[in-house]
Amino acid sequence: MKLENFPDEIRHFLMPKHKGNLVYRCLGCGKEHGIENLLYTCPDCGKVLLIHDLNFDHLKSISGEKWQNIFDYRKMLKIPALKGIYLFHEFIGPVIPLSSIIYLGEGHTPIIEANSLLQEKVGMKFFFKNDGQNPSASFKDRGMASALSYINYLVKDKHLSDILAICASTGDTSASAALYAAYLQPNIKSAVLLPHKKVTPQQLSQPLGSGACVFEIPGVFDDCMKIVESLSERYNVALLNSKNAWRILGQESYSYEIAQNFEYDMRNKVVIVPIGNAGNITAVLNGFIKFYETGIIDILPKIIGVQSKHANPVCNYYSEPDNKKRRFIPVNVRPSVAQAAMIGNPVSMPRVIHLVKKYINLAGEDSISFVEVTEQDIIDCQIAANRNGHIACTHGGECLAGLFVAIKKGLVSKTDTAILDSTAHALKFSGFQNMYFENKFPSEYEILPNKALINNPVLINPDELSKVPIPGKHLNESDFKIFVISISDQIANALDLKER
Ligand SMILES: *Cc1c(COP(=O)(O)O)cnc(C)c1O
Numbered sequence: 457m458k459l460e461n462f463p464d465e466i467r468h469f470l471m472p473k474h475k476g477n478l479v480y481r482c483l484g485c486g487k488e489h490g491i492e493n494l495l496y497t498c499p500d501c502g503k504v505l506l507i508h509d510l511n512f513d514h515l516k517s518i519s520g521e522k523w524q525n526i527f528d529y530r531k532m533l534k535i536p537a538l539k540g541i542y543l544f545h546e547f548i549g550p551v552i553p554l555s556s557i558i559y560l561g562e563g564h565t566p567i568i569e570a571n572s573l574l575q576e577k578v579g580m581k582f583f584f585k586n587d588g589q590n591p592s593a594s595f596k597d598r599g600m601a602s603a604l605s606y607i608n609y610l611v612k613d614k615h616l617s618d619i620l621a622i623c624a625s626t627g628d629t630s631a632s633a634a635l636y637a638a639y640l641q642p643n644i645k646s647a648v649l650l651p652h653k654k655v656t657p658q659q660l661s662q663p664l665g666s667g668a669c670v671f672e673i674p675g676v677f678d679d680c681m682k683i684v685e686s687l688s689e690r691y692n693v694a695l696l697n698s699k700n701a702w703r704i705l706g707q708e709s710y711s712y713e714i715a716q717n718f719e720y721d722m723r724n725k726v727v728i729v730p731i732g733n734a735g736n737i738t739a740v741l742n743g744f745i746k747f748y749e750t751g752i753i754d755i756l757p758k759i760i761g762v763q764s765k766h767a768n769p770v771c772n773y774y775s776e777p778d779n780k781k782r783r784f785i786p787v788n789v790r791p792s793v794a795q796a797a798m799i800g801n802p803v804s805m806p807r808v809i810h811l812v813k814k815y816i817n818l819a820g821e822d823s824i825s826f827v828e829v830t831e832q833d834i835i836d837c838q839i840a841a842n843r844n845g846h847i848a849c850t851h852g853g854e855c856l857a858g859l860f861v862a863i864k865k866g867l868v869s870k871t872d873t874a875i876l877d878s879t880a881h882a883l884k885f886s887g888f889q890n891m892y893f894e895n896k897f898p899s900e901y902e903i904l905p906n907k908a909l910i911n912n913p914v915l916i917n918p919d920e921l922s923k924v925p926i927p928g929k930h931l932n933e934s935d936f937k938i939f940v941i942s943i944s945d946q947i948a949n950a951l952d953l954k955e956r
Pocket residue numbers: 594595596628629698730731732733734735736737796797849851879880
């Protein structure tokens with residue numbers, strides 16, 4: 457709809473006008489630093505940062521109800537810069553002019569209710585939010601749209617050039633970074649570091665296809681992370697890991713979309729997210745807090761963070777009930793089908809600790825929980841979900857497995873509604889599905905396929921038929937007739953079809 461056709465009382469608000477005053481705020485010493493330079497850690501104490509808007513309170517001069525109207529009406533505009541995560545511009549990057557925003561179709565991913573079969577099995581109402589339907593097929597695009605829009609602004613406004621964007625990745629960060637950097641040719645180039653043989657073939661093909669320099673490194677993600685950190689400290693590169701607080705800002709859009717989808721009613725809602733480097737849960741918490749503080753939602757949803765037992769440092773930390781005795785200890789990860797979350801030393805742990813305290817202060821002790829799940833349950837749940845019409849990745853399966861544990865532990869009530877994060881597209885992890893169907897998991901995964909969930913193709917190529925079609929060589933008419941009848945009879949037999 458054209459701007460001039462909106463009702464008078466809303467038209468004035470549709471184009472973002474809020475002037476943000478953004479600073480990096482250190483979670484260690486509390487100092488604030490200007491955003492003119494890209495910072496990843498505090499120059500004074502070395503701890504991680506979050507971006508804070510010093511003018512955030514100005515947003516409260518508009519009522520929560522008015523904001524709801526603004527976002528709902530704004531969805532009807534056809535301005536590309538406001539179609540993705542920047543629909544929530546005032547909350548995400550209110551220093552970035554619309555002309556610098558990159559929109560590649562990220563955000564506003566579908567929220568799909570599970571069918572009645574699956575809801576009965578689980579025992580409550582739940583939805584998957586399909587973040588695999590982002591342009592590079594994972595939620596990482598939300599953070600990249602933010603980080604690269606900001607870098608694009610620096611290029612356009614501050615005349616920076618020859619930027620090399622760099623990241624370490626469990627697969628999806630690099631796919632996303634390479635995609636957005638490719639769009640910003642020739643000013644921005646990208647290089648990605650991947651743990652050798654620890655990402656899926658699809659995830660490896662993505663940055664290669666986008667033209668990034670791809671380096672494979674021995675070890676696991678945590679080792680790659682140390683290398684890019686060293687590069688970003690000693691060389692002039694732009695770090696695109698979630699250590700970069702601009703990534704977190706963009707990923708907050710996930711919470712805003714959930715709020716909008718449920719008409720800003722967060723009563724009895726439970727949001728379930730997988731945790732790897734812990735950037736995603738940081739953003740989800742911060743997003744809901746910001747909407748709560750501005751009255752856009754009047755209640756905070758319950759949050760459940762899920763980890764595999766093979767990569768569970770955050771769960772370990774919170775398993776100590778006495779918060780004074782909690783101590784963070786990195787773990788050595790073991791192989792996991794939730795491969796993008798196979799991280800033993802999450803960079804955002806200090807952010808999680810900070811925001812969990814804040815969330816609990818606002819919403820109560822039982823508003824956040826952390827649960828651990830087995831590899832077996834992760835993949836069983838993924839496959840069960842997809843057999844009921846979903847396109848969940850293994851991490852989506854991890855969320856469903858987490859919901860089962862949460863119900864068992866009484867952390868959620870059967871009258872709640874859960875929203876599960878399927879963080880990537882199922883197709884990125886089809887190799888794990890094959891390993892399951894072919895019963896080929898190496899023993900470290902501790903996965904045995906459930907026979908009822910196995911599905912393999914059946915080759916119908918009857919021995920007694922001497923003549924079958926070969927590409928490029930047609931059968932003669934009578935041989936072809938014999939072939940068609942014989943094969944269709946065998947299929948009918950296999951499917952137990954009744955004759956007409
Ligand atoms: C990155 C990623 C995660 C983990 O998110 P963090 O922000 O690292 O906790 C989970 N699932 C997928 C598909 C991912 O790409």
